[in-house]
Amino acid sequence: MKRFQKYRLPLPLTLLAAVLLAGCITLLALWCQPNALRVVLAHFKAQPLLIVLNAMPIGLLLLLFTCLFRNVFFGAALVNFGVCALSIANRIKLEVRDEPVFPRDFGLLKEVGSAMGAYDIHFPVGVIAVVVVTTLLLAALGIFIGCKPFPVKKLRGWLGSLLGAAASFAVLVVLILTVYASNDLYNSFRVTNAYYIPSVFNELGFPYCFCHQFTTYPVDKPEGFRRADAESWDAQETDSVPGKPVNVIMVMNEAFSDITDSPAFAFTAENDPLANFHALQADPHAVSGHVVVPGFAGGTANTEFDVxxxxxxxxxSATTTSAMRVINRNLDSLFRVFNADGYRTSFFHPGNDWFYNRENVYRWFGAEKTVFIDQMADPVYKGTWVADEYLIGLIQDEFEETMASGESLFHFTTTIQNHMSYTTAKYGEGYDFPPVDLNISVSEDVETMLRVYTEGVRDADEMLGSLWDYFAARNEPVVLVYFGDHLPYLGDNQKGYAELGYTEQEGWAELTSFETPYVIWANDAAAEALDWENAVAALELPEQISASFLGAAVLELTGRGDDTAWFSFLNDLRREAPVVQKQSCLLSDGTLTQTADESLSAAIRQWRQWSYYKLRYKEIHG
Structure with missing residues (x-):
């Protein structure tokens, strides 16, 4: 019987076939996405570099497996199946969660398997069939068409195959760590909405964006981390007692600050933009100070995460990251503590649910109810953003509904009205901004920013005053927590702050530039339920605390400080070092230092290692 003769491609034709096959697999992977292929190709036509960036990793993977199998079609079959399967998974995840597939999802295969039953998933059967058939056809071609031996005799064996595969892999890794890691390159491409990650994936191409994500939103493994140690910390028993049955309302107001209290301003009691805030600070049932937040003039979601x-x-991470983007599993949070006590828990934000991936993140935080702009009826805008005034009614309605149901409420709202930029166009053409009284001279553009920003502060203060009046009149016990997410942006290179004299102040770079005001207030019913004076004294709150300690302090105030070992640890750490900000620590005696003693250093290391465990390993069901 005559032996079957396989046709063998010479090296030049093998390389040509690899290039053509890589292009075809790239097109098929893009076709698997939920958006029309013609739309993607239109973006690529306008920005041709995207063609190379999407095809390059697929081509290198194809070369890798071609070297290992010594057959370009077998390599193409495997790469086609793997890349397109990943692309289909991305399509399904976008449709289910409105979030793309990230490289870090490979570490969550167990969670993915258990979570699939919770979603109504519509598998794209036709797309899957095309991918499977294409893979089988490529494999069949590999049976009939092979590759001629490599021209260099010494490299024809497994040594040459391994060296070729290793070289392809090395090039791919270098490209991912350099070209694909470049934020400047990534941000240079035109997209419809740079903040909507699913749209960016669709427009720039899944292969390129997936490779870019290998080096974004990093979480560094802390030195000395041992999972067993963290598990033992998390499993510690605490001397918890039933929490006080008080309702807790937390409002984080966009860019809310007290910079207008600076001596540079000349406001009087008659035109004080923070009249309600100052009055509430003096209330016998209030405690106030400053929270030190993660970022300067931005990073709203990071402050939410910390609190x-x-x-x-x-x-x-040692590099800049976005806390909300590193989350991909259930986490301990204030929501879960109050859930465990039978509270109704909710989160409101008058922005899009995809921004900072809040729709998914707040589910992972344990919030029972989330309401975003698309679920808000007849929202009232001031300029381009939803007005703080509108949110007052939503919070009151949520409270009324909860009280009518006989439940207690833990609620968190993040506002948006006073978001930058602070230009005269912010509230529409012709808006009359009240003047800002100053004791110093500033440039015209800084004065404009101050007038626009201060108008937003007045509205934030009015919101606080309205909530204060409303809850003061209620018989149900309520604790109101009101604070800012970060200082406002007042020009490049901190121009506004420099002209106001802030940047010359001692401690500006280390702490003051990250400080926003907070106030915790209890109405009469809550003050009685909590034994306010003694409860506040027991908190031992200094004037400044890290945002990460604010939520834990609220739990302690309401009798829940020891409900979990984690929050109990945070309250203990706060008493030793009320502020931990990057390399700086503000000690309980007011000393600002960058050289903590061994005891404090050990506690901070434990904090970092425990956090890493929660983000990477701890399983929370429900």
Whole structure:
């Protein structure tokens, strides 16, 4: 019987076939996405570099497996199946969660398997069939068409195959760590909405964006981390007692600050933009100070993360990261503590649910109810953003509904009205901004920013005053927590702050530039339920605390400080070092230092290692 003769491609044709096959696999992977292929190709036509960036990793993977199998079609079959399967998974995840597939998802295969039953998943059967058939056809071609031996005799064996595969892999890794890691390159491409990650993936191409994500939103493994140690810390028993049955309302107001209290301003009691805040500070049932937040003039979601989880954004990585983007599993949070006590828990934000991936993140935080702009009826805008005034009614309605149901409420709202930029166009053409009284001279553009920003502060203060009046009149016990997420942006290179004299102040760079005001207030019913004076005295709150300690302090105030070992640890750490900000620590005696003693250093290391365990390993069901 005559032996079957396989046709063998010479090296030049093998390389040509690899290039053509890589292009075809790239097109098929893009076709698997939920958006029309013609739309993607239109973006690529306008920005041709995207063609190379999407095809390059696929081509290198194809070369890798071609070297190992010594057959370009077998290599193409495997790469086609793997890349397109990943692309289909991305399509399904976008449709289910409105979030793309990230490289870090490979570490969550167990969670993915258990979570699939919780979603109504519509598998794209036709797309899957095309991918499977294409893979089988490529494999069949590999049976009939092979590759001629490599021209260099010494490299024809397994040594040459391994060296070729290793070289392809090395080039791919270098490209991912350099070209694909470049934020400047990534941000240079035109997209419809740079903040909507699913749209960016669709427009720039899944292969390129997936490779870019290998080096974004990093979480560094802390030195000395041992999972067993963290598990033992987390499993510690605490001397918890039933929490006080008080309702807790937390409002984080966009860019809320007290910079207008600076001597540079000449406001009087008659035109004080923070009249309600100052009056509330003097209330016998209030405690106030400043929270030290993760970022300067931005990073709203990072402050949410720090306050609600007790972790620190700035400690997650040696490089800049986005806390909300590193989350991909259930986490301990204030929501879960109050859930365990039978509270109704909710989160409101008058922005899009995809921004900072809040729709998914707040589910992972344990919030039972989330309401975003698309679920808000007849929202009232001031300029381009939803007005603080509108949110007052939503919070009151949520409270009324909860009281009518006989439940207690833990609620968190993040506002948006006073978001930058602070230009005269912010509230529409012709808006009359009140003047800002100053004791110093500033440039015209800084004065404009101050007038626009201060108008937003007045509205934030009015919101606080309205909530104060409303809850003061209620018989149900309520604790109101009101604070800012970060200082406002007042020009490049901190121009506004420099002209106001802030940047010359001692401690500006280390702490003051990250400080926003907070106030915790209890109405009469809550003050009685909590034994206010003694409860506040027991908190031992200094004037400044890290945002990561604010939520834990609220838990302690309401009798829940020892409900979990985690929040109990945070309250103990706060008493030793009320502020931990990057390399600086503000000690309980007011000393600002960058050389903590061994005891404090050990506690901070434990905090970092415990946080890493929660982000990477701890399983929370429900």
């Amino acid at each position: 609600l989880t007790g972790m620190q954004t700035n400690a997650l």
